[in-house]
Amino acid sequence: MQSTIGSINLDSLFQALWQAQQDYLTEAARRAGVLGDSVSKNPAIESGRLLLDLYRLNAGKVAGIEGEYIEKQFALWSSMWMKNTAGSVVDTQKGDRRFDAQEWKDYPLFDYIKQSYLLASDALLQVIDSANMDEKDKEEVAFVARHFLDAMSPANYALSNPEVLKLAIETKGQSLVSGLKMMAEDIGKGYLSISDEAAFEVGENLANTPGMVVYENELIQLIQYRATTEKVHAVPLVIVPSVVNKFYILDLAPESSFVRYYVSQGYTVFIVSWRNTSPASQHLTWDDYVEKGVIAAIEVASEITKQKKVNALGYCVGGSLLACALAVLASKGKYPVASMTLLIAMLDYANPGEIGVYLRNAFLDQRLKALSQGGVVSGKELSRAFASLRANDLVWSFVINNYLKGQKPQAFDLLYWNSDDSNLPGPMFSSYLRDCYAENKLVQPGAMTVCGEPVDLDLIDVPTYVFNASEDHLVPWKSGYESVKLSRGKVEFVLGGGGHITGPVNPFSRNKRNYWVDGDVGGSADEWLASAQSMPGSWWPHYAAWLKGHSGKEVSAPENVGNGKYQEIEAAPGRYVKEREI
Template identity: 45%
Template structure:
């Protein structure tokens, strides 16, 4: 561009910006004075919101104006970025984004995204509506990123030139394959097989019904705890997140501590199980598993550990047992679990009366919630990482995803029975009824969480986007027994699956239990490394003694049916 052309463009842009500012100033003064604009009836008490909007618009236009002025008069080396990406934003890390054309596109996008974010934050709405607006604004801005389109992504163009467009052909083939699968490939799925390099801890299935298989794991110590441990994984995922491989298996770690470990492998329900209810999952699920574990181990009581929805089921089961006067449990461990659903984070904005009612009408009396639908919902909570990242790499760059066991597990979807799912979303997410004593009747028993009197170990994850840690902390005020609350670093899965041997991340401890979670965190002590050893010490202090490890798996009429991990975990969702 010649200097004369640049000068003319600059003058035109400056005139446009001045005119825009004049209009916005006049609009703001008119609204602030309480005088209705021509053709409107806006009252003066709405002045503040409109003034805020005017200020946002003016700031946005000024920012865009500065950006274009810099683009017309300066080289990229002297540009001052109007908006910088977040440190965790990997979309614009490549050097190509600093070239003049792409830098301008990036800045225009970031400025627009910031404007939309600020608009949501200053909107005069209640907090629930603001959370909903945040979510949808983020979905829109994530989808419209220039990194998602081949013509505006310098990495995609460079890769196409380098490969003589072979990357685009490969990407198209990847897209066709994923369309056939009905989901985005997040990992090299050929690199993993359940029972071969996932879920390989030795054991045997010793019981099964239409809801679950019960795995009894082979001990790894000469003696084991006399009180066995039942693990209740989430029923919306497969259990092997807790047994990914020898180096990151929580099951193996518990065995190494001398625990006698049993685990529920939930069935991936099909048409024959589409009428199962929440009560079935408690009565014929968790309670039945506890009965079998006590019989096999010859024990009066059982330690029990639940993860995510498995923890919610376990907490409700503990209250049902307490309501029946049964003393089956020695302790509870609840990992990233909600029993109080007052703040459910982003996922809660999808659950309203209209959604729940429609689900009840469609599948509430029978039917399945498809696992792929659930998986997509969870992916939207982190769309840049779990959707658009793979769209760009797989389809635009023609790359093959790396082999990652956790992402393979994440894509291994599980269906849910309609009646069970509908009860859960209504009474937990929509009405938050589980926390209120006697408001829900589960498995024929009024549920009162305060009747849970056994020791409870509560783990939350500080960056959890599915179970916000402050919400998980709320359980400390609901149960009646002594509680140890521990806050792990990272998110919903990485905060839990953090092997002690790797000495990664941190966790926070505080013996005090104030009502306010922020007050708890303010005086909590950060400890380097995994929370696993802390849990091992806690449950070790509840020991009822040790007995010689059994030579055979099963017992009391519950013999081995098949080797672990069993058939149920291998059934894929339709």
């Protein structure tokens, strides 16, 4: 006798579920090159047995994993039928929000589907973790496996997602119709919508801190913000943002604006706005970004404020560019900064995290050689690569929300910025990946020659503030911590809560999360954290206090921006930031 719920044939459904598990485990094995085309198709137990064939593993370890997997699967099955609920055989990991909705708990069938998927996922990852193989190879296999598992989540498919089914019934199918329309729109645009783009406009409700563009060349515009206090610190703050997205991550809505906050604290703030690369500028190199970007910005800010030194802050890739530029200047006997700040930046790329997986294949080597001769690297391509590192949060959650539920993405300024991509010139991008990520030359004295000068970070002898975020998936905080060992000046290391964006952009007005300070920078990252003190709220006031000690005396705020040589060109945020990806 067949079991059914409504028109759903449970026997067929469970058989299909076992087969789906078998299929993706089989595909993972084939990709690793350890299985041929002939694989047993028996359900349930064969899903566990298949793990034995993966990656030439220790038989004892795999037998234990296999046994536990099968035992839990049968316990899950029995619990569902005997108690009319799937029970709690396996739980989701911390931070995994895919199955948070009550529907996954209320309906035994879907609770079973969820837990069966989680058990199979855990088993596969345990098998890979116990593999007798090189650690880097293991990391790459695990990376691919996680992508398979993320894609196979029952939450990603309408018929196995109770939230989607319930909404479809309530709306009489209209949610699915709306989802198909949004999918068609996104296909036409060529990318997945992750924010309500109609809700924001750069220069209106984003990037609207008052200021003027006071300098520009083919690569940058330099913005000086108007003072809002009667007195300002004499030494200005020059910000070098990342090159991958637009600068206004540090100047979002007024209550979230890093720039606006420090202007309100009496700092004269300059920020670089990188130009979006077009075919006309595809020839630009890493040297151009150092000379025409960082060095030019420091020199102009110094001349406008009539200060021999400025405080310089580098955000993400901007931190690597800043350190490189200061080393180039130091090799010429020039020392134009009073302090250096590295904001979620890496100087030592020995352990770049999961993104390093993308740098270990022959195809990439060939592409970098081609890009070194010219070309434009699409910002959308880079954004997709970064999003893939957190696919459940930055890809699949929006597939479910937009296409399966038919709901428009919310108006979220951080995600709007995240989708406002910038192209990069091939030669610059090629040098960055090869010299920093692949060969880690930035920390090797004399290994890089930039602007005709050997790069030696040991020549940088200034007070340094290093900020990293504890959950950063692009710049792992322990890799960022290695920067403290590369500075001859006194170093202040601060670890914030949150990720790559939410860590640094933690507005004082909201005062969320926490940060750690005052650890012992003489030891390892773990030793630093063990000795550090946790502080509640935003780290912005801590940085303002530190910066004050390197900003000179207070002087009367200037009535205007720029000077006789560098006059106002246009109002902030300028036209460069509004140029969209071509």
